[in-house]
Amino acid sequence: MSHATVDRPVVEFGHVEHVTVHFDDLDALGILHNARYAVLLERALTPYWASRGHGFQGRDSSPDVFHAVREFTIRYHVPIATTGPVAVHFWLEHFGTSSAEYAFRFRSVDGDTVYAEGTRAIVRLDPLTLRPAPWTDAARAVAATLLRPIPGRSC
Template identity: 75%
Template sequence: MSDPTAAPYGHVEHVPVHFDDLDALGILHNARYAVLLERALTPYWSERGVSFQGGRHSSPDVFHAVREFTITYRAPISGTGPVAVHFWLEHFGTTSARYAFQFRSVDGHTLYAEGTRAIVRLDPATMRPTAWTETARTIAATLVRPAPVPA
């Protein structure tokens, strides 16, 4: 990425790595990647009116659960400071969605990790999958990676 604040698709959010995110070797603990991804996704949706504040959700789309999280580590993140989290949607279905993501240096040159995160929207009363709202569909459309153009 030549411009670390932009991406040709999806969104890039700079998220701070704090001292307590590090392991005994001074590198980002493997379990903290999921937390940092959540910290990148939350402001994106919150700025568009889908948030959880004051003990209440602003939209039923906030009520979802992670079904799967996969990650491949490419290089360690050493020390504290910002990391660029690039995320986009590979799939947005009736009740589920699958994000893809990359953790990169702020200048975009170093790929630290990449993976996917699948979620399912749940009905709070039944805890069963339920359809996304039109609001979520509109917001999600801004994150969907365009299909590659055949050569």
Template identity: 80%
Template sequence: MSHAIADQPVVEFGHVEHVTVHFDELDAMGILHNARYAVLLERALTPYWAERGVSFTGGQLSAPDVFHAVREFTIRYRAPITGTGPVGVHFWLDHFGTSSARYAFEFRSVDGAIRYAEGTRSIVRLDPATMRPAPWTDAARAVAATLLRPATVPA
């Protein structure tokens, strides 16, 4: 089930998920705390993959691709998110390799007019027994193909 609160905007590539900023995520100035951006990105990515059969539900992995670790997270803040309510998270894949993937993302106002932040998040799929990199399944590759930024779209 999607956490969307409004019709999803049409984008050239990737996906936009609306997530909600809650009061307890704000700092003393009423601005979204910087550490919460990673959590909100996770809240945007999770329903996208879950709706396509890749989730962690009832204490169980629905697919081996759910077992992955974040290798790197970068973010550049452009404008503060002030107050509670919905925010749009536009995400896509810049890279989907044998065992790794790199998302790019933007946090925007729901109407898309304000860009609050942008960045990347790299992950590595792991084998649960060895904790070493493992290849993505064909099912994950099929979902990832829906998120890949076309080479014809400038970065």
């Protein structure tokens, strides 16, 4: 199992999912390898969406799971130098017609340390044409639970 069983903190917006850093995620210096952050973010996002009806199940998958990462940015602040649970706080900054932009923070479970933060932009694709396709109403309903509140923005 990829996520820990530690209680998740309450956040004002978005969601916190705990993921587990394993020994083989560490590099030769004993810190989390930079490439593993993208994998751990995916492991935080996947159960959130799957528990809301948007999981990958082969041909029976929700059409909204067919998307590609357009951009991934990350700023590292403090190395993760241990195995065990890490809290991934993620939310949506934007949810458009066929695109979405997440923001995220990797934090210690107690919330005192921010290890890294960044953004991840995705585009929903039509599986036949590989061209951008609009999100379904079901995905929009889930996305509304992740949007960071901005005064004047309607969900």
